Amino acid sequence: MIDFGKVLSERRQMKTMIARWFGLLLSLCLFIALATQVSAKEASMAFFPIDLDKDGIPEFRIEASGWVADVTPSVTTDTYEHAVYTHYQYKKGGLSFRLTLARMENGSVLYFVQHTASDRAVSIPLRILAFDPTVVKTAQLSAVPTKTWKQSSYIPPVFSSALYVDGERLFYRIGQAEAYAPLGYTVYKQIREKEQPIKHAQAANGHTFSLVLNADAKTEAVTWGMLGNQPLIRWDNEQAAAKAALLELDKDKKLREDGAYYPNESTYRPYAPGSFYRNPANGDGLHALSFLSTEENGAFFVNLATHLAYAAVKNQNKEGYWETQPRSEWLNKEYKIGYKYMDNRRNADNATFLLRFTQAMPDAAVQHALRKWNAYLTRYIAMHGMKIGKYGVFVPDYVGSAETKRTHTSLNHLVAIMNYLYEAYLRDQDEEKRELGNKLLAGIKATQELWVMPNHNLYYALYPNFTPHPYPDYLDLTRNDLLLSQYFLTRIQGEPDPVLQYLIDNKNKWLDSQQ
Numbered sequence: 001m002i003d004f005g006k007v008l009s010e011r012r013q014m015k016t017m018i019a020r021w022f023g024l025l026l027s028l029c030l031f032i033a034l035a036t037q038v039s040a041k042e043a044s045m046a047f048f049p050i051d052l053d054k055d056g057i058p059e060f061r062i063e064a065s066g067w068v069a070d071v072t073p074s075v076t077t078d079t080y081e082h083a084v085y086t087h088y089q090y091k092k093g094g095l096s097f098r099l100t101l102a103r104m105e106n107g108s109v110l111y112f113v114q115h116t117a118s119d120r121a122v123s124i125p126l127r128i129l130a131f132d133p134t135v136v137k138t139a140q141l142s143a144v145p146t147k148t149w150k151q152s153s154y155i156p157p158v159f160s161s162a163l164y165v166d167g168e169r170l171f172y173r174i175g176q177a178e179a180y181a182p183l184g185y186t187v188y189k190q191i192r193e194k195e196q197p198i199k200h201a202q203a204a205n206g207h208t209f210s211l212v213l214n215a216d217a218k219t220e221a222v223t224w225g226m227l228g229n230q231p232l233i234r235w236d237n238e239q240a241a242a243k244a245a246l247l248e249l250d251k252d253k254k255l256r257e258d259g260a261y262y263p264n265e266s267t268y269r270p271y272a273p274g275s276f277y278r279n280p281a282n283g284d285g286l287h288a289l290s291f292l293s294t295e296e297n298g299a300f301f302v303n304l305a306t307h308l309a310y311a312a313v314k315n316q317n318k319e320g321y322w323e324t325q326p327r328s329e330w331l332n333k334e335y336k337i338g339y340k341y342m343d344n345r346r347n348a349d350n351a352t353f354l355l356r357f358t359q360a361m362p363d364a365a366v367q368h369a370l371r372k373w374n375a376y377l378t379r380y381i382a383m384h385g386m387k388i389g390k391y392g393v394f395v396p397d398y399v400g401s402a403e404t405k406r407t408h409t410s411l412n413h414l415v416a417i418m419n420y421l422y423e424a425y426l427r428d429q430d431e432e433k434r435e436l437g438n439k440l441l442a443g444i445k446a447t448q449e450l451w452v453m454p455n456h457n458l459y460y461a462l463y464p465n466f467t468p469h470p471y472p473d474y475l476d477l478t479r480n481d482l483l484l485s486q487y488f489l490t491r492i493q494g495e496p497d498p499v500l501q502y503l504i505d506n507k508n509k510w511l512d513s514q515q
Contacts (some may be wrong), residue, residue: 289305296455393439
């Protein structure tokens with residue numbers, strides 16, 4: 001006798017098994033289709049996953065599409081004590097795309113992108129993905145009337161200037177894709193009409209920022225940003241936020257892989273309105289050193305200082321100094337100084353920055369650069385120094401080729417070199433540095449009355465024949481340099497110098513009269 005109940009039960013089980021197998025088969029088909037789509041997508045893009053904490057799960061991803069998808073990049077690495085730079089270089093015909101990822105010691109990553117095209121207009125779409133959907137705070141720099149932060153709690157769908165985003169887990173800066181015409185000698189003119197705004201889209205797992213890098217035979221495109229898993233700027237620290245606004249390289253200053261760029265001087269050549277040149281002084285790095293504590297101020301400062309230090313290491317020339325590359329029409333006319341000259345104030349500032357950087361963050365590459373600079377400085381004083389009085393020496397502000405004339409000596413330049421020598425001596429107790437500093441001090445003391453104007457202001461500079469230069473002295477820069485000299489001299493010899501105090505007192509009298 002047939003057990004119909006049992007038969008029905010077996011049929012139900014069979015249907016269930018068939019349904020399950022069908023479901024598995026359908027899932028497998030969908031997986032294969034999805035994998036094929038992803039594979040096709042990856043084939044049309046260059047992917048750069050960024051795993052900040054090295055746990056195998058990327059927090060960010062950079063994607064570049066277009067012609068780079070068909071090219072295998074050459075990959076090189078520069079390893080330093082506090083950062084590792086990985087360079088991805090793509091080349092095809094007259095096209096070039098370069099991505100540099102700089103992994104900082106604290107886990108942050110700076111990215112620098114450059115796209116050039118030699119013979120035709122080509123665009124590269126670039127996407128930065130941040131895998132943190134939460135937005136706690138955003139900030140953009142406002143330069144009118146003064147540099148302040150415009151803060152919000154949302155990301156606009158379209159924007160055209162650098163944006164800082166604080167999420168729940170991730171903190172990052174997304175920079176604008178900017179277009180520049182290279183004019184030579186580290187001068188670039190910004191071409192704003194060839195720039196496109198950044199587009200933002202949010203998904204369940206995070207945010208996507210889409211940029212377009214437009215390049216042609218006369219224009220290149222660049223962008224940079226900062227990615228981290230700890231705050232870049234501690235917004236509740238008012239001093240840190242204000243300092244970051246001053247240091248942010250977005251509007252009146254620019255940051256590239258090879259350093260900081262400042263608005264070009266109208267007397268420089270090449271020149272065009274809206275152009276920038278690489279300034280070797282590294283004043284931004286020097287200011288950032290006072291805010292190195294990530295816990296108190298944010299990672300922005302140590303990241304910026306670290307990058308500028310290593311850029312300076314790479315930019316140092318064989319002689320041991322850092323060139324100002326554009327030609328100054330003023331210096332060329334008066335002293336026949338051409339391109340790529342030595343400005344001793346900018347070099348003193350940069351060397352002071354590197355000296356303090358390696359004191360806070362010891363680094364063999366930076367120390368080697370300082371040794372090269374110290375050797376050059378000794379040769380420079382011996383070769384170009386002009387004897388003043390019995391022991392004193394003046395050095396010229398600028399040095400060009402062998403055909404150039406001897407330049408004037410500015411008080412602030414002379415004191416900056418002297419201060420570097422004294423500060424370096426206090427670090428390493430090298431007697432040669434102290435003796436060289438003393439020679440420059442003796443030169444100032446031998447000419448003390450020549451620096452003071454009848455109204456108690458200080459002359460900016462003296463020509464080699466000791467007549468005053470007509471250029472006006474800075475408001476308080478020279479006075480502040482002299483105050484720093486007094487600090488070093490008090491540490492070295494136990495008391496400040498009376499002649500330097502005489503100059504300080506006169507400058508203070510003049511400053512008081514201007515109020």
